[in-house]
Amino acid sequence: MARVDRHRPAAGVALFPLPFQGHINPMLQLAGALHERGLAITVLHTTFNAPDPARHPGFSFVALPDAISDVVTTTKDGIAKILALNAAVEAPALAECARDALASLLNKSEEGEPRLTCLILDCTLTGMQKVAVGLGIPTLILQTCSAACFRMFRSYDMLYEKGYLPAEESNLLLPVKELPPLQVRDLFDPSILPSKEIGLKLLNLASETAANSCGAIINTFQALESHELTAVRDELLADKGVPTFAIGPLHKIASIDSVGTTRLCNQDRSCIEWLDMQDPGSVLYVSFGSVVRITEDEFTEVAWGLADSGKPFLWVVRHDLVLGVEKAELPLGFECAVEGRGKVIEWAPQQEVLAHSAIGGFWTHSGWNSTLESIYEGVPMLSSPYVGDQLATGRYVEDAWKMGVLLESLLERGKIKKAITTLMEANDGLEIRERAKSLKEKARLCVQSGGSSRRDFDRLVDHILSL
Numbered sequence: 001m002a003r004v005d006r007h008r009p010a011a012g013v014a015l016f017p018l019p020f021q022g023h024i025n026p027m028l029q030l031a032g033a034l035h036e037r038g039l040a041i042t043v044l045h046t047t048f049n050a051p052d053p054a055r056h057p058g059f060s061f062v063a064l065p066d067a068i069s070d071v072v073t074t075t076k077d078g079i080a081k082i083l084a085l086n087a088a089v090e091a092p093a094l095a096e097c098a099r100d101a102l103a104s105l106l107n108k109s110e111e112g113e114p115r116l117t118c119l120i121l122d123c124t125l126t127g128m129q130k131v132a133v134g135l136g137i138p139t140l141i142l143q144t145c146s147a148a149c150f151r152m153f154r155s156y157d158m159l160y161e162k163g164y165l166p167a168e169e170s171n172l173l174l175p176v177k178e179l180p181p182l183q184v185r186d187l188f189d190p191s192i193l194p195s196k197e198i199g200l201k202l203l204n205l206a207s208e209t210a211a212n213s214c215g216a217i218i219n220t221f222q223a224l225e226s227h228e229l230t231a232v233r234d235e236l237l238a239d240k241g242v243p244t245f246a247i248g249p250l251h252k253i254a255s256i257d258s259v260g261t262t263r264l265c266n267q268d269r270s271c272i273e274w275l276d277m278q279d280p281g282s283v284l285y286v287s288f289g290s291v292v293r294i295t296e297d298e299f300t301e302v303a304w305g306l307a308d309s310g311k312p313f314l315w316v317v318r319h320d321l322v323l324g325v326e327k328a329e330l331p332l333g334f335e336c337a338v339e340g341r342g343k344v345i346e347w348a349p350q351q352e353v354l355a356h357s358a359i360g361g362f363w364t365h366s367g368w369n370s371t372l373e374s375i376y377e378g379v380p381m382l383s384s385p386y387v388g389d390q391l392a393t394g395r396y397v398e399d400a401w402k403m404g405v406l407l408e409s410l411l412e413r414g415k416i417k418k419a420i421t422t423l424m425e426a427n428d429g430l431e432i433r434e435r436a437k438s439l440k441e442k443a444r445l446c447v448q449s450g451g452s453s454r455r456d457f458d459r460l461v462d463h464i465l466s467l
């Protein structure tokens with residue numbers, strides 16, 4: 001295993017995250033882990049959702065021009081945002097800026113500064129990859145979703161060929177036998193988008209960047225996705241000789257001091273004091289991540305489902321959670337109904353919340369970071385996936401890992417109450433809680449010395465230093 005001097009780095013890496021919380025977090029966690037191993041870190045970023053350099057004193061930051069942000073901020077749709085960002089990086093003037101930034105890093109290497117070994121980029125950023133390759137800089141990709149989802153996204157030709165897609169009412173419950181335990185209803189169906197072609201293009205980005213890279217880094221761990229990881233590793237290796245590194249959960253691969261924290265919202269820490277006053281394992285934590293938006297009707301059903309469950313809860317209501325309103329307002333009479341057992345905040349210190357002994361369950365949209373954070377703390381989940389990779393992750397939570405309950409179809413207060421009861425009450429949820437404990441042990445082992453993620457991380461550092 002190669003060792004380098006932390007205080008006088010001879011080598012460095014550049015990193016470019018997709019500018020959304022669920023993608024910035026794992027990229028900066030990876031940066032922290034590499035920094036801890038003596039590599040100089042330069043983070044290239046847009047000014048839209050820019051990370052705060054003050055929170056990462058050991059890293060250098062290079063902002064790319066505002067014009068990228070303008071394009072990205074004008075569209076509300078997440079998929080369109082990613083494509084717009086790529087298009088912006090590919091636009092001649094902007095590609096020039098990205099090229100200048102990377103070329104200047106290369107020049108610095110010649111002036112005695114740390115040698116630039118590679119660019120690690122979000123797996124959706126094909127435009128940025130082309131710029132790096134044009135300068136002769138090797139690239140590695142970071143896949144921020146699960147190995148199962150990466151594999152599913154790489155299988156769309158097969159899914160169409162075999163008639164699983166486009167999904168029809170009559171085949172929604174059909175098992176996808178090539179990708180167990182998925183069913184047709186768990187597949188993200190690009191035909192529901194205004195443009196199926198655009199959806200397919202997006203799904204294909206990760207395969208394209210992986211094939212053109214020198215390595216694929218996945219935020220997962222062997223014991224969680226053994227079969228799926230083997231399939232992805234074999235495919236990428238056989239295809240273009242690309243090695244895979246499974247080094248998750250990334251939020252635990254480096255110490256917190258090296259990672260720092262970039263938050264796009266202010267955390268409300270009053271919830272920790274509130275949790276301190278609750279009974280162990282009694283509280284349901286509810287959060288739908290940083291991008292999911294729900295309708296006003298769904299919001300009302302969630303509120304009354306929580307009220308009717310009778311359980312203590314901590315609910316993150318982001319100011320932009322509800323579609324079509326400036327700021328979400330709780331339904332009339334709700335606060336009175338849950339007085340003393342419910343707390344609503346705008347943004348939580350989520351990892352700390354999940355690690356708190358008062359937490360007994362997590363109602364989540366099944367975003368991959370949230371899922372891994374929950375697994376690491378052994379917290380059983382109630383999954384309400386919305387879109388993209390979340391759909392498949394919800395299925396894995398219930399059927400593969402058996403550490404949660406999948407809440408499918410429209411949110412309705414009666415079903416919500418029933419699902420919360422199943423998850424949180426002694427008899428029904430016993431097996432689920434046991435499974436959650438067992439996965440927690442496995443997650444902890446994999447990041448310890450000699451664990452699978454730790455070994456893959458060592459391999460990754462050696463690989464980077466060999467570039």
Ligand code: UDX
Nearest residue numbers: 022025145287289290291316347348350367368369370
């Ligand atoms: C998006 C996609 O939705 C997700 O499916 C994909 O895998 C990554 O990109 P997001 O929806 O934001 O991400 O969800 P998630 O992946 O769970 O990431 C949210 C992050 O925000 C987590 O790291 C979580 O700890 C953090 N968070 C969330 C907080 O710190 N506080 C909160 O109140 C809510």
